[in-house]
Amino acid sequence: MQWYWLPEFMPRFIEGLWVTVQLLGLSIFFGMLLAIPLGLVQVTGPRPLSWLARGFCTVIRGTPLLIQLWLIYYGLGSLFPSVPWIRESALWPVLREAFPYAVLAFSISVAGYEGEIMRGAFRGVPKGELEAARALGMSPFKVLHRVWLPRALQNVFPTLTGEFILTLKAVPLASTITIFDVYGVGAIVRQETYRIYEPLLFVGLIYLLLTLALVLVFRYFENKIPKRA
Amino acid sequence: MENALELLAFSPPGWGGALLRGLVTTIQIALGAYFLGLFLGLCGALGKLYGGPILRGVLEFYTTLFRAVPELVLILLLYYAGSDLLNIALESMGFERYDMSALTAGIYVIGFVQGAYSTEVLRAAIGAVPSGQMEAARAIGMSSFQAHRRVLIPAMLPFALPGLGNLWLITTKDTALLAVVGLSELLLVTRQAAGSTKAFFTLYLAAGALYLMLTLISLAVFALIERRYRRGQPVQG
Structure with a gap:
């Protein structure tokens, strides 16, 4: 496992994250x-x-x-x-x-x-x-x-x-249609550094965190729904 | 219209035959992956119910991870890493390298993803069977295996079937993702056809119609299966 590419590509991952969030929203x-x-x-x-x-x-x-x-x-x-x-x-x-x-x-x-x-x-x-x-x-x-x-x-x-x-x-x-979301940035890393697993694992990690965040946001709204005791 | 028919003709230069061959590959992968997923799911569900803390922890990790990470990422990871790891393992044990065919790799990849979802569906369904039924089976002297085969599994199927039907539909559509790793199933064939003829609308619509047909037929088949397995259930008003 080599992670030397991470600092270099971090700004692009953050841009990608923004694209992912925008697309989703x-x-x-x-x-x-x-x-x-x-x-x-x-x-x-x-x-x-x-x-x-x-x-x-x-x-x-x-x-x-x-x-x-x-x-x-x-x-x-x-x-x-x-x-x-x-x-x-x-x-x-x-x-x-x-x-x-x-x-x-x-x-x-x-x-x-x-x-x-x-x-x-x-x-x-x-x-x-x-x-x-x-x-x-x-x-x-x-x-x-x-x-x-x-x-x-x-x-x-x-x-x-x-x-x-x-x-x-x-x-x-x-x-697959030339949009660079988080996954797309991961694919760029793969092409430029020839590392296959690390970028994919990193993208997987980001998604795990995104899923968690989404669940927490929706749980917050769910708790606002008044329930009959 | 004439043009479209010519484009979809069965023999070359028409692309109809190629599309149908792609559809057959898609169905093969979907069937293989679905049954692999069901097998993993059944093992996983039983493991989650009866296993010790370590096994339960491992299974929890598997189902959480595989359901939280996008299928596309998993497919790429497993497609490249899976055959790589297998070869490293084989070589370290002194065996020959084994070149997995793309079809087999596709089945394993989608199967492992489906296994995580099946585990949860089956676990919930087993949980819905009243515990008295299993106790009764054991009380009349069935062995644990017999009780599972004769009572638990038939009794939980009606609860599991809607979820399993959905999973089958998801499997058929997930096979389309294998186009990204270059496996020539229906979607990749369509893409090649569209690329070389520039008739994007006609070809993608034709492929879409084939997928839709597969879905509609599957829905009908699952309705039949569900009716059969609901025989023993009380009628719901």
Whole structure:
């Protein structure tokens, strides 16, 4: 075991860590934003919408994330440059990077998995609570905002924590589309120093700590949920 | 559309045949890894339940580590380190070097990762079997092995099957990660095809459809298995 490369590459690992955290945060944010309506329409939505949402979840959950990522990056990435108005738009410098494609792919994946979980969560809220809210004169939107959604999220909080850890562990896949997250930096070390195991073990250690941190953060929020004694 | 059909034709220059061969490799790896994982999981679960403090500690370390580190990192580590360590061990004992085929290495790598998850699923399922059932089995004179084979394992299967079904789906999708170490399963074949024809959308969508088919068929099969093993369970209202 030789660790002489560690001080030299430390700044890049810290940059990589930031990329990993950003990717994770953005994917969870946009993913959940999509997952909530996906779960909701499967419970109350009109038939066609509910079928569409269910189909979306099945397709996303039934195909490997790596294939989704490559489809979006190589597929869209090869399509966009051939469309003139996209090339001339102000967004083009952003779309030339790999990062937005990774966020898009991960968000869609999170939406698919968590949409399924939110379906169960919305269904699991006792009917009486919703009826009580409506009886108090809340509008349907207010019922969702004040009662249905908070109660649903509370019930599946531990499940969601587990799911987000899975998302964290999917982030290294982004390194296959030229993004330098923690794992990507580890791969650079491997190429430049010809050490195979040490960088991988180091990346593993960072992930262990990240998982721990994520668990602690979510446990903090979980403890804020009022429990019936 | 015409173009896409030509691209996916079974004989070269079409890529359909290559994709299907990739799918067969994927299924082979997934099956091998899944059953290796199940075997490790059963040993691990029993070890966690009956083992001494040292064995329990080792197993706890295995399941925690393997579930916390990303699969991609584990696959790279095991893929390179695994065959390396095996050869060092073989040479130190005076045997010939053994060049593991990529397929075997892939099965071992994914199998070890799945073993950690299976351990937890099976341990939870065994814990859900009322202890009276095992006591009754021992009381009528079954040996410990008989009681496990005849009572514990059939009784815990209904609890374990949903988790095991999920694990199978995860295994089939994890095999895609082996594309990164250069094992020509479905995804790597697709990537090569897409690279040489520039038809990214068509080929990736076709591969995605194949994975989806595998998932949907698996779901149906697991529903059948689950129905069979739930025969002895009280009907849930």
